[in-house]
Amino acid sequence: MEPPSRSTPGFWHELRQTVRGVPKDFTSGSIGRAIALLAIPMVLEMVMQSVFALVDTFFVGRLGADAVAVVGLGDSLLTLVFALALGLAMGTTAMVARRIGEKDPAAAATAAGQALLVGTVLAVATGLLGAATAPSLLRLMGASDGVVAVGSSYVAVLLGGNVTVFFLFLINAIFRGAGDPMLAMKALWLANLINIVLDPLLIFGWGPIPALGVTGAAVATTIGRGIGVLYQLYVLASAQGRFTLGLKHLRPAPAAMRRLLRISATGMLQLLVATASWVLVIRIVALFGSVALAGYAIAVRILIFALLPSWGMGNAAATLVGQNLGAGKPERAVRSVWITAHTNMVFLLATSVVLIAFAETFIGYFSRDPAVIAVGVDCLRIVSYSYVFFAYGMVTVQAFNGAGDTTTPAWVNFGCYWLLELPLAYLLGVTSGFGPRGIFAAIAIAQAVLAISGILLFRRGRWQRQVV
Numbered sequence: 001m002e003p004p005s006r007s008t009p010g011f012w013h014e015l016r017q018t019v020r021g022v023p024k025d026f027t028s029g030s031i032g033r034a035i036a037l038l039a040i041p042m043v044l045e046m047v048m049q050s051v052f053a054l055v056d057t058f059f060v061g062r063l064g065a066d067a068v069a070v071v072g073l074g075d076s077l078l079t080l081v082f083a084l085a086l087g088l089a090m091g092t093t094a095m096v097a098r099r100i101g102e103k104d105p106a107a108a109a110t111a112a113g114q115a116l117l118v119g120t121v122l123a124v125a126t127g128l129l130g131a132a133t134a135p136s137l138l139r140l141m142g143a144s145d146g147v148v149a150v151g152s153s154y155v156a157v158l159l160g161g162n163v164t165v166f167f168l169f170l171i172n173a174i175f176r177g178a179g180d181p182m183l184a185m186k187a188l189w190l191a192n193l194i195n196i197v198l199d200p201l202l203i204f205g206w207g208p209i210p211a212l213g214v215t216g217a218a219v220a221t222t223i224g225r226g227i228g229v230l231y232q233l234y235v236l237a238s239a240q241g242r243f244t245l246g247l248k249h250l251r252p253a254p255a256a257m258r259r260l261l262r263i264s265a266t267g268m269l270q271l272l273v274a275t276a277s278w279v280l281v282i283r284i285v286a287l288f289g290s291v292a293l294a295g296y297a298i299a300v301r302i303l304i305f306a307l308l309p310s311w312g313m314g315n316a317a318a319t320l321v322g323q324n325l326g327a328g329k330p331e332r333a334v335r336s337v338w339i340t341a342h343t344n345m346v347f348l349l350a351t352s353v354v355l356i357a358f359a360e361t362f363i364g365y366f367s368r369d370p371a372v373i374a375v376g377v378d379c380l381r382i383v384s385y386s387y388v389f390f391a392y393g394m395v396t397v398q399a400f401n402g403a404g405d406t407t408t409p410a411w412v413n414f415g416c417y418w419l420l421e422l423p424l425a426y427l428l429g430v431t432s433g434f435g436p437r438g439i440f441a442a443i444a445i446a447q448a449v450l451a452i453s454g455i456l457l458f459r460r461g462r463w464q465r466q467v468v
Helices: 011-019 031-063 065-101 105-132 134-140 145-160 163-177 181-204 214-237 254-286 290-326 330-357 359-364 370-384 387-402 407-431 436-460
Strands: none
Touching (some): 031 181, 031 290, 065 134, 065 214, 105 134, 145 214, 163 181, 254 436, 290 359, 290 436, 330 359, 387 407, 387 436, 407 436
16 A cells, blocks of 8 residues: 555544544545544444443443343344344445445435434334333243343333434434434444443432332433433534534435335345344343343453444445445445455454453352353353454445445344354254253354354345345
8 A cells, every 4th residue: 555645634634634523535645544433433433333232231230130131122122123224224324325425415315314204203203112012022021020120121212212322323324324424423432432421320219219129221211312312312403513403304204215115125124134133142042040131241241342443444444335335436345345354353253252251240249149150151261262254244244334335234134143043052052952052152153153144145246236
C-alpha cells in the first residue's frame, strides 16, 4: 500500500474526524482504511450493546441462580423483539447506504423516516403483548414456579419497554448506513452510563430508593435505552450527520415503505429463524434445571461480549457493500468483504484462545456457585472452538444484508439452526445423555457449518445484482 501523499489526510486525522461525526465518502480511497474507520467506532458500539447484559448479569448474580435464570430467560424472549428490530434495521441500513452511495441524501432521509414509522407500530404491538403475557411466556420457556414468581415483573418491564430497543437499533442503523458510526456509538455510551448507575440503585435499593430486585435491572436498562434514544432523535433533527430528518420525512411514502418492507421482511424472517432457535436451545437447557440455565446464561453473555466486536466488523462490511454497490463499484465491495473477513478471523482466533484459557476466571466474576461455574466453563470453552470458522460466516452474512439480499441469509439460518442445531442439540444433550455439553457442541457445529455456507454462497456473486 502506498503511503499517503502530503495532501492526503493521515489515518489518525481521519479517525479523529470520524469520532467527531464528520461525514466521509467510503466509495473511494484505501479499502483497509475505510474498514478501520468504519469498524473502530462500530466495534465500540457493539461492545456498548453487550455491556447492558453484562452489567445486569453482574449485579443480578448476587441474588442467586434463580435471578440469573430469570435474566437469561427474559433476555432470550427479548431476542425475538431484537429479531424484528434488527431485521427492519437491516433493510434500513441497506436503503440508506445505497442512497448515500448514489449521492441522494433526501431519499436517504425518506427511507429513515419510513423505518421509524414501521418501527413504532411493531414496537407498540409487541410491547403490549409481551407485558400482558409475561408469566405465561416464562412458563412456556420451562421456568419453575420460583423463577416465574421472581421474574414475571422483570419480563413485563423488559418487553413492555421495547420501543426503546426498536428506536435504538433503527436509528443506529440509519447512522451506520450513512457512514456515521460514531453517532451510533455515542448514543450507546450514554445509555450504558445511565444503566450502570441505576442498576445497583434499583436492584439493591439505596436510601429512599426501594430495592426492586431483579425487576430493577429491567427498569434501569429501559431508562438507559430511553435516554439514548432521546439523544439519537436530537442528532437526527439537528443536521449533525449526512442528512437532517424532518417531519416531512415521517409522512408515509408508499414507494419507499414498500421497498423497505420487502427487504426487511426477509431480514426479520432471517433473524426470527436464528433467535427462535436460540430460544428453543434455552428451552432444551432448561430441562437440566436452574443451575444449568444460570451457567449457560452467564457464558452466553460473555460469548456475546466477545462476538460483538466481530459483528461491528460485519456491520462495517455491510455499509461498504451498500455504498459501493450504490456507487457502481461491485469489485470494491467484494474486496472489502474479504479483507474484513480475514481480519475478523485473526481477531476471533485470538479471542478464542483467551476465552478457553481463562474460562473459569471469567465465569467466576458472575457467580460463586461451583455448579453454575462448571456449566458456564463448559459452554465457554466448547462454543469458542467454532469462532475461527464463524468469523467468515458473520461477515459474509452481513455482506448479503448490506447488498439488500436478506433472503439468502434467511435460508442459511434455517438450514444451520433449525435443520441442524436444534435436532443435534436434543440428540446430543438429551437422547445421547451428554447433558449440557452435548447442547454446547451442537451450537459449535452449527456455527462452523454456517461459516462454510456463507463463504460458498458469497462466492457465487448473485448478491451483486440485488435491486434496493
